[in-house]
Amino acid sequence: MTRVSIKDVAQRAGVSTATVSHVLNDTRFVREETRQKVQEAVDALQYQPSVIARGLATNATQTIGLIVSDITNPFFTAVARGVEDELNQHGYHTIFCNTDEDHGRQDDYLRLLFARHIDGLLIAPAGTRSDELTRMAAANIPIVQLDRAAPGLDSLLVEVDNEGGAYQAINYLISLGHRRIGVVRGLETITTQKARVAGYRRAMADAGLLVDESLIVRAGRRPNNNRSLTPHPDYPMPARLTNLQMTPNAFHGLHELLDLPNRPTAIFVTNNQMTLGVLHALKERNLRCPKDVSVISFDDLDWAPLFSPPLTVVSQPTYELGVIAARQLVRLIRNEPVEPLAPLPVKLLSRESCCAPNDDTTGH
Amino acid sequence: MTRVSIKDVAQRAGVSTATVSHVLNDTRFVREETRQKVQEAVDALQYQPSVIARGLATNATQTIGLIVSDITNPFFTAVARGVEDELNQHGYHTIFCNTDEDHGRQDDYLRLLFARHIDGLLIAPAGTRSDELTRMAAANIPIVQLDRAAPGLDSLLVEVDNEGGAYQAINYLISLGHRRIGVVRGLETITTQKARVAGYRRAMADAGLLVDESLIVRAGRRPNNNRSLTPHPDYPMPARLTNLQMTPNAFHGLHELLDLPNRPTAIFVTNNQMTLGVLHALKERNLRCPKDVSVISFDDLDWAPLFSPPLTVVSQPTYELGVIAARQLVRLIRNEPVEPLAPLPVKLLSRESCCAPNDDTTGH
DNA sequence: CTGTTAGCGCATTCAA
C-alpha cells in the first residue's frame, strides 16, 4: 500500500498541486468551487499531508523536544503531561528524553534533536554547562528551561519559588520549636537544590539560628557513579528501591544524620525521590514520624496524604509549570513577544509529619 | 545561521554528496583516504545529517509513537520509561500521546502520527474498535499493543497475566477467611479490566463461593462525561483528587459498596488510580484498614510500602513491559522474526492491608 | 572506487 500524496489529490481534483497546497494551508485565494473539488478529493482519498515533506520544505517540523532527568519522577511526569497537553493544542508533538542527570546523555539527545530539526526545546538541564546546549541556542532554536537553569545559558526559564518554599518550610519547623534541622539535599549543581538550601539558610539566619553544616547531607546521585554509594553497615537498602534515582543515597544520607551524636529533630528533604529513601530509613530504625523526627518534603505527591503519617510538603504547581513553559515556547517559536515570568508560587501543605520536637530523642 | 548540509561537507572534502552519504551510512566501500577526508569535514563542520531529509528519502523517520491513556498514571510512566530506554538504544525517538481513554483523541493522534510517517506504533488502546487503528495496520505500520488489546485489531500484544494475578489476589483473600469480597473495577471495554474481573470470578468459583453482583462496582471514568458522577451526599470528594482519572468514581464507588446492608469485608481494586480513591473513602469513613476492611490492589507503587497500612498488591513488571514491547516493535520494524510472548508474570506482594475478616463489621 | 542525478512530498516563486 502506497501513501496518497498531494499529487494524487491534485489529479483527482483536476487541479495543480500548488492549488491543493494552498487550499490546505489557506495561503492564497482559491475560488470556492475549486476549493470544494479539492476538499472532496482530500476526503475521498483520506489524504494526510506528510509532516516530513512539509518539514523539509518549510523547515518547521511541528516537533519539540522535552528533556528531563527522569520521567518516572512524579514531578516530571506531571510537568510532561502539562507540556504535552498544551503543545498538542498548538499542533506540536513532543519527543521525550531521559538523561538521568547525565551530561553525556543530555548532549547526545541534544545532537539528535537538532538533527531532527525540532522547532523548539523544553529542557530541565543537567547541572553543568553544555556546549551542545549553547550550540542549540546559537542555532536560534527556541529554548525554554524548565524548573532549573543551566549555567551559561541565556534563555527563558520557567521555575517555581524554590527559595521561598524552603524558607516557608524551615520557618514552619522553627515555629514548631525545632532548632536542629537536618537537610537531605540533592546535587549542588542543580539550581533548584541550591535555592532550596539557600532558603533553609535564610530561615535559620532570620531566626537567629546557627547552621550546623554537618546537618546538611548531599544525597544526589553522582552521575555515572551509581555504585559508589557506601551502604550503611547495619541498614542495607531494601532491594526494590535500588533502581530509583537518588533514593538510595537519601536512604544512606539519613542514616548518617541519625548516627550523629546530637541528631536533628526535624528533616527537610529537598525533593520527593529522596523522601522515599528517608521514609524507608526512618521506618527501618523504628523511629516514629513525627514523634521522634519531623519530616517535611519539597514537592507533593498524590499519595502523600495516604502515607503514614500523611506527609507535610511544599507543593509545587507541576502540571501548570509544564503548561506555562510550553506556552512560552510556542510564543517564542511564533516570534511573539514573550516576557520572563516570575517564579510560580508554592504552597506549604501541613499534614501530619511535623510536630514539636521531643527533647528526649535529641541526644540518644 | 544556516545549517550545514551534506553539500557543504562534500565540498569541503572535495568529494560528491554520494560519497559523503556512503561513508556516513557505511553503505558502500570507500577508500580509507577518502573516508578520512570526509570524516574530517564532518567533524570540522559539526555536521549532523537531517533526519527529516533522510526520512523523506528513505521513508524511515526513526520515530515511533507511544499512545497511552495518561502518562501521569505511574503504571504508564514506568512503561514509557522502559519504552524510551529501549528505543533510544536502537536509535529511535519516542513521541508520546495521552488519550485519557477518549477514542476521539486517540484517533486524532493516530492520524497525526500517520502523517508524521512514524516507523512504528506502541499503543495501549482505548477500549473500542477504531477504524483509524485498522487503517494504520492496513498501511503496514508495525504496531505493538501494550498492556491491553483493541477489539478487531490483529497485532502483537505485550501484556501481563491479569487473570492469574487477580486469581491470586482473590485466592489470598479467601485463604484469609473472606467470603464477601467487593470489587472496584474500571471500564469494561478495557481487556485488562475484564481479565481481572474474570480472575476474581474464577477464584470465587473455585472456592465454591457465589458471586454477589452488587459487590462489583464500576468506577472507570466515562469518557467525555467527567462530570456526570453522582457525588455521595455525605462524602464530597477531596478537592485535589478531582483531576485524577478514575479516582473520583472509585471514591464514590467504594462509598456505594460501604452503604450496602451486608457490606464486603475485603475490597479488590483493579488498578492503582482507583486505589487512591478507595483509600481516601475509607479514611473519610474512619474505617480502619485492614481491621475493618482489607484492601488489595492490582499494580504496585513505589510508595505503597509507605502507606498506612502498607498496601498489599499484585505487582506487575511495568518497566519490563515497556522494554519488551519496544523490543518487539523494533524487530517488527526490521522485519525480523517475532513470536508472540506469553503474558508477563505477576507477583502478589503481601504487605499489611489485608487480614482476616472481622465479623463484627459485616452487618452494621 | 566514485560521481551524477532523479526523486521522496511538499511549499513557494514566478508566470500566466
Add this chain to the structure above:
DNA sequence: TTGAATGCGCTAACAG
C-alpha cells in the same frame, strides 16, 4: 484565479 517549476537535504540507482 491558477499552474509550472524549483528546491528543501538526503539516498539510491545508474554510470563510469
